[in-house]
Amino acid sequence: MNIWKILWGVLRYEFLMQIRRPALWLAFLIFALLDSRGLIGQIDFYKSVSSIHFSTLQWAAFLAVMANWLVPLGVGILIADRLPRDRRTRVEEVLNSLPGALKTRVLGKYLGTLLASLVPSFSLYMVNIVIATWQLNDPGIIPAALLCYVLIILPGMCFIAAFSLALPVVMWVPLYQFLFFGYWFWGNILAPGYGLPTLSGTILTPIGSAIAAGLFGIPTYGGQGPSSVMYGTSSLVALLGIAALVLVALYQFLKFEQARQ
Amino acid sequence: MQIDLEHVNKIYRGGVHAVTDLNLVIPNGMFGLLGPNGAGKTTLMRILAGILRPTSGTIQVGEYDGTTERGRTAIKRVLGYLPQDLGVYPDLSAREFLDYVGILKGMDDRKSRLRRVEELLELVSLSDVATRKLKTFSGGMKRRVGIAQALLNDPQLLIVDEPTAGLDPEERIRFRNLLSDLGGDRIVLLSTHIVEDIAQTCRRLAIMNKGRILFQGSIEELIKEARGKVWMVTTSGPKPEGDLTVVSTMNMGATVQYRVVGELNNTSGAQPTEPGLEDSYVWLMREKRAPMASIAL
Numbered sequence: 001m002n003i004w005k006i007l008w009g010v011l012r013y014e015f016l017m018q019i020r021r022p023a024l025w026l027a028f029l030i031f032a033l034l035d036s037r038g039l040i041g042q043i044d045f046y047k048s049v050s051s052i053h054f055s056t057l058q059w060a061a062f063l064a065v066m067a068n069w070l071v072p073l074g075v076g077i078l079i080a081d082r083l084p085r086d087r088r089t090r091v092e093e094v095l096n097s098l099p100g101a102l103k104t105r106v107l108g109k110y111l112g113t114l115l116a117s118l119v120p121s122f123s124l125y126m127v128n129i130v131i132a133t134w135q136l137n138d139p140g141i142i143p144a145a146l147l148c149y150v151l152i153i154l155p156g157m158c159f160i161a162a163f164s165l166a167l168p169v170v171m172w173v174p175l176y177q178f179l180f181f182g183y184w185f186w187g188n189i190l191a192p193g194y195g196l197p198t199l200s201g202t203i204l205t206p207i208g209s210a211i212a213a214g215l216f217g218i219p220t221y222g223g224q225g226p227s228s229v230m231y232g233t234s235s236l237v238a239l240l241g242i243a244a245l246v247l248v249a250l251y252q253f254l255k256f257e258q259a260r261q
Numbered sequence: 262m263q264i265d266l267e268h269v270n271k272i273y274r275g276g277v278h279a280v281t282d283l284n285l286v287i288p289n290g291m292f293g294l295l296g297p298n299g300a301g302k303t304t305l306m307r308i309l310a311g312i313l314r315p316t317s318g319t320i321q322v323g324e325y326d327g328t329t330e331r332g333r334t335a336i337k338r339v340l341g342y343l344p345q346d347l348g349v350y351p352d353l354s355a356r357e358f359l360d361y362v363g364i365l366k367g368m369d370d371r372k373s374r375l376r377r378v379e380e381l382l383e384l385v386s387l388s389d390v391a392t393r394k395l396k397t398f399s400g401g402m403k404r405r406v407g408i409a410q411a412l413l414n415d416p417q418l419l420i421v422d423e424p425t426a427g428l429d430p431e432e433r434i435r436f437r438n439l440l441s442d443l444g445g446d447r448i449v450l451l452s453t454h455i456v457e458d459i460a461q462t463c464r465r466l467a468i469m470n471k472g473r474i475l476f477q478g479s480i481e482e483l484i485k486e487a488r489g490k491v492w493m494v495t496t497s498g499p500k501p502e503g504d505l506t507v508v509s510t511m512n513m514g515a516t517v518q519y520r521v522v523g524e525l526n527n528t529s530g531a532q533p534t535e536p537g538l539e540d541s542y543v544w545l546m547r548e549k550r551a552p553m554a555s556i557a558l
Contacts, residue, residue, distance in 0.1 A: 001338070001367035009364030017352050090348025094410065097310040097344075099337040100365035260274070261313050 006100045010108025011115070014082070018116035027074040028120035032127070034070060054218070060144035061216035063132050064125075064152040068208050071121040072160050073184050075114075077177045079164040082113050084173050096258065103251050106165075110247060114161040125149060151215060155239040156206030162243035166250035203235035204242075210235035262323040262417055262448055263288050264309065269318030271304050271472075279304040281472040283318070291444035293459035293466035294452040295542060301472040302452040303345055306422045309450070310342045322418060338367065341416030345423045345452075347407035351396030355387050355406050358395055362410040381409035384439070400427040408436065412443075419449045425458055437462050460538040468545055475549045480538055487522065487536040487544035494519045494531045502526045506543050523547060 018024065054062060086092040095105065129145040160180075168176045187199035188207040203210050212218050214232020264287035271280040280301045296302050307313040308320065311333035320327030325335040349358055359378045368374040382388045385405035395403065404427050411419060421440065425433040440449055441462045453459060459466055460480070467477040476483060491508075494501040497516045501507075505523030522543045525531055536544070 002369045005369045006364055006367065009361065013353070013357065013361045013364075016357070017350060020352055086348075089350065090344075090346050091350055093312065093344045093346070093348060094342065094362065094407075095365065096312045097337060097340060097342040098362065098365040099334055099367055101334075105365070258312075259314060 001099065003101065003104055006104050007108050007111075010100070010105055011112040014109045014112025015116045016112075018078070018082070018113045019119060021078065024074075024078055024117065025120055027078065028071070028124055031070050031074055031121070032124050056138055056140040057144045057148075058216050058218050059132070059136060059138070060129075060141050060148040061152060061212040062218050063128060063141070063145060064148035065208050065212045065218070067121075067125045067128055068153050068156060069189070071124065072156060072206060073181065075117040075121065075157055076160040076164040076180050076184070078117055079113050079161050080168045080176050080180070081173045082109060083165060084168050102254055102258070106247065106251050106254065110161065110165050113165070114157065117161070118157060122149070125153070148212075148216070151236065152208035152211050155211065155236050155243075156208050158243040159206045159239040162246040162250075166246050166253075169250065169253065203231065203238045205235065206239055264323075264418070264448060264450075265319075265321040267319045269305075269308065269320060270316045271301075271308060271313065272316045278472050280308070280315070283472070283474055285467055285474055285477060287448055287450060287467075288465065289446070289448055290465070291441060291449045291451060291463045293463035294450060294469065295454065295456065295459055295466055296469035296475075297454060297546075299471075300454075300469040302454075302469055303422055304472075305469070306342075306344075306420050306450070306452050309336075309418075310340060310344075310420055311337050336418070338414075339417040341411035341414065341419040343407045343411040343419075343421040343424055345426070347403060349395045349398075349403055349406060352394060354392045354394055355382060355398070355409075356391040358406060359409055359413060363413050366414045368414060377413060378409075381412055384412075385409045401429060401432055404428055405432070408439075417447045419443060419447060420452075421450070422452045423454070424451065425453070425455060433458075456539040456542055468542065470546065470549065476545055480541075483541045483545065484536050484538065486548075487541035489533060490522055490524075490544050491534050491536040491540045492521050492525055492528070492531040493534045494521055494525070496530060501531065506547060508540055508543055 086095060125145070129142060132145075133139055133141045164176070164180065171179075186196075188205055188209075190196060190198045190200050192198055192201040199205055200207075201209065211232045213227040214229055214235060216232075217227060219227075264285070266283055266285040266287075269280055269283040269285075270278070272278050283301075283305065294302050294305070304313065308315050309322070309327070311327070315328065318328075322332075322336045323339075326332035327336055350361070353361065356378060359381065360374065363374040363378060368377065379388070379391075382391050385408055387402065387405055387409070390398070390402070395406065398406065404424070408421075408424065411421065419440075424440070425436055428436060437458060440451060443449055444462070451459065451463060463480065465477075465479050466483070468475045468483075476486075492501075492505075495513070495516050495518045501519055501521055503524050503526040505521045505525060507519050507521050509520040511518045520534070520540070521531075522536075522540050
């Protein structure tokens with residue numbers, strides 16, 4: 001029994017099942033409309049402020065953070081039902097009788113659903129990049145944008161996908177989705193200086209503003225906080241590390257739950 | 262291969278005893294597990310399938326110890342399991358679902374896995390609808406997908422829990438015959454509360470009630486126990502009386518013919534008759550009940 005082949009098989013089918021969901025495409029169509037209008041406005045604004053001079057890489061980082069404002073909401077909400085669905089459809093019973101290890105299934109499901117959820121958002125991102133390339137008249141933005149996608153967007157997506165896969169195991173899915181919606185605005189969009197304690201502007205911000213500030217030197221959200229390379233790297237490592245820890249905890253919990261049945 | 266269960270107990274959270282001090286030997290071939298709803302059959306099936314862990318006791322499946330993690334994984338490699346309440350992914354086609362299960366069963370070679378999927382789709386007569394999404398399938402069609410997934414890895418141990426539920430009579434017969442064919446060189450454990458399914462396929466069986474084994478042995482041995490206790494009573498008057506259970510009632514026009522199991526108060530007009538499996542099952546369930554709880558009609 002080749003564990004890699006099982007992992008690849010689970011990943012492939014979870015990817016297929018997620019990417020076929022009309023809700024996934026519908027959600028990102030709405031985001032596309034909201035995002036692109038905002039993006040064009042922001043580019044115009046920054047271009048008009050003569051004191052800000054962005055390099056190509058900084059423009060790409062800026063665009064990555066901009067693209068990450070709403071899209072993770074869709075990703076998190078659409079991943080939330082993946083594990084409870086196995087129970088709801090009663091497939092879990094058959095899956096638990098199969099020798100393919102639980103950890104392989106959990107990891108395959110995580111990677112498959114995450115990758116599928118990223119397909120429309122990545123397409124949307126690339127559309128935005130093409131628009132920005134045209135607006136800024138700088139073709140160098142395209143490779144820079146791909147780098148920024150990996151460094152700024154992906155760690156946050158891994159972070160929220162891990163929580164969205166794990167927490168609904170112990171929580172009603174609509175409740176999680178509601179709380180996640182609230183968390184997103186509280187912990188990512190709410191300005192740190194607004195008076196409410198928030199995770200915005202900290203290294204635990206999956207929106208990617210800390211990474212963008214630390215690694216690419218673009219202004220942090222609300223203009224606060226340090227912007228050293230260390231700060232950006234800490235955010236990147238923290239987001240990925242926490243995602244890994246959440247997945248390990250999820251696996252341990254499911255194993256414990258199976259054992260005590 | 263043989264399954265040996267010794268002093269197996271399963272107590273659910275909340276203190277519900279689903280299986281109590283169960284001792285059972287299941288040899289190669291078709292083996293029936295019969296009992297009323299709530300007897301503990303499904304719990305036993307799920308323990309054998311490695312889904313549930315027993316609270317205590319030993320489980321040996323061939324050379325594998327079913328009480329250890331390593332043993333359970335090894336058992337799952339030779340297992341085919343059709344649960345009572347089979348779930349499928351509604352957005353996958355039958356072919357995709359079987360392929361997915363095949364992957365999780367460790368069938369690494371893609372070509373041979375897909376070939377096996379096609380064979381089984383043919384076997385359960387679903388080849389024509391293999392690309393249709395499972396959410397469009399009827400209950401009987403989903404059941405057939407379930408049967409196919411259980412057989413994917415050519416299992417040495419096949420556990421089927423209420424397999425004919427939801428199948429039409431023709432499909433039921435076809436499936437029973439399929440199980441009989443498979444039972445030649447492996448263990449096929451058939452759990453049901455439909456006596457006819459066991460009568461038509463199994464030579465050996467166990468009867469469970471309230472988490473305990475009431476009987477294990479051959480069908481002939483069970484029938485022998487009920488001999489002399491089954492009667493045909495034809496009467497135009499009231500129902501026969503005594504400590505008995507009416508198994509069937511047939512209105513013949515002027516008279517009514519009753520098939521009864523138990524002790525008759527008056528045997529005049531009653532003909533002793535050869536018990537069937539259903540009669541014997543009824544007899545056993547009556548015998549193992551507390552005397553005050555006996556059904557007297």
